[in-house]
Amino acid sequence: MATEDRTITPFPTGLWSQPQPSVPPLGADEPVQRIRVPASLRYRYNPGTATTRFLRGLQDKKIEGEACPSTGDVYVPPRGMSPTVGLPTTEQVEVGPNGTVSAFCVVHIGFGVNAPPTPFVSALILPDGGAVSLYGTILEIPIEQVRIGMRVEPVWVADDQLSTSFQNITHWRPIDEPDVAPELLKGHM
């Protein structure tokens, strides 16, 4: 979490009508005007059986979804059931690792300890063989050149840093392949 304080800009006239109180002399140079009061909820997260299988696959640099037994659509990360027909997914299917940018935006205000320097591109990436897109950051290309349909590959952390975490993929970067037509990405965001 960033700790620097930002300059306080005055409220527009009339927005803050609270009168100034009379205060006993405190001998303080800088009155307190702003405080950090973080509120946190601490959980122990249990991803369940299907997502546990997915995370174990990531440790081996494999992106594994699970197929809907009715439609064959491969959901990744798998949650154990098909969201469209409600049936349990039982068949594991490896997808990617390469994928296609199905949507993106340029982030100008980053937050979180792992945010890259701004501006950067945050994107949805449809892994090859998957029915739904994954969140990822696109780096190693000027932001104005990122486009829907662009082909990308994941960049993994060093082998000795691999864990059962989606953070194994540090970011995605372009590969030298023709763009995918945007209409083929419909319904896969």
Place this chain on the structure above:
Amino acid sequence: MPDEATGELLEAPLVIEYPFNRTTGPVIGAFLTALRERRVLGITGADGRVICPPVEYDPVTSEPLTEMVEVGTEGTITSWSWVANVRDGQPLQQPHALALVRLDGADTSMLHVVDAPSPDAVCTGARVRIRWASEPEGLITDIAAFELTGES
């Protein structure tokens, strides 16, 4: 339930934190500024009672309050409960009392922590004094705890 393909289920800490950064306004700001100077301010209510911690508007008439006054750094416990099982984030990491403390010169009580050896040592009416943080920074936690003076 673990299955054969999965092995042990994974589990990880997940912390959802909202990093609120709040403007204090002039009244709470003055209260916190005073704490940084190891002093405590209340505010005079519409009926003349001293409210500490100070509030910005009168609790009965709703009118803005503006007359801040200094109160003491010792006070009296008006109500309390014992925290036997300490959880993360609480002000003391050993069992302690949470108490309403009416500081000398104030007519209302503030909720804070009392560092006491056992619940047997705490009683309504017990006198307490502020133990200041070693480096006050303008937060309510500049009052590290109240400690018993031994009087009641």
